[in-house]
Amino acid sequence: MSGCNRNAPIDEHSQGIWDHYFVYPMSKLLLILGHFFGNNYGIAIIVLTLIVRVCLLPLIIKQFKTSIAMQKLRPELQKLQEKYKGTDLETQRKLQQEMMQLYQKHGVNPASGCLPVLIQMPIFMALYYAILRTQEIKLHSFLWVQLGHRDPYFILPILASLTTFISLRLSPSMTEEQMPQIAMMSYIMPIMIFIGASSVPSALSLYWVVGGCFSIAQSLILRVQLKAVKAAENRRA
DSSP states (O other): OTTOOTTSOOOTTOOSHHIIIIIHHHHHHHHHHHHHTTSOHHHHHHHHHHHHHHHHHHHHHHHHHHHHHHHHHHHHHHHHHHHTOOOSHHHHHHHHHHHHHHHHHTTOOGGGGTHHHHHHHHHHHHHHHHHHHOHHHHTOEETTEETTSOOTTOHHHHHHHHHHHHHHHHSOOSSTTHHHHHHHHHHHHHHHHHHHHHSSOHHHHHHHHHHHHHHHHHHHHHHHHHHHHHHHHHHHO
């Protein structure tokens, strides 16, 4: 990614691994969808954003399930840490060994919780830069906005901020400790999104609105998942 101009127009001649293999394919998909919908690049942004989010949803659910499993093991992990308080190498080796045995016993892989994030971020960033750098998008309008210019009425920034707030408020918290953190984020993030969406082309604001709407649906799905897990635990209790 080094040495490339992240704001330069993207096309088939763009150089570098990031531009050629990540951003350009997303840009090409946007162009294909735009042509399919009669040069309506607003709909193209909506459709491609939803396609990407739906494809990544199984990874989100997997990450969430791993987080739930790790939370369930938390009391046992704390007992092991109390048991092996020493800082010498041998004590720490025994701690790690028993922790791995505990993970294997319950079929939990802590590293699998990080993998979805590592996969998602390049894809989201590629889509973001494809929208920003595809020149054809800037020349078209959608609803009341020119996609290459800021929303003059701030409707899209407000919607992006609002959907972010709702999705965060709906985000399921697995522990009491997480609730204050989520509550704080639900106020900070919408402000940041509003500021960002107010200063970028409307094409990106539209992308954030669609992503926010999907995140609301995603949060509802995860709440159902968490409710099912807790119900199963109550039946076993």
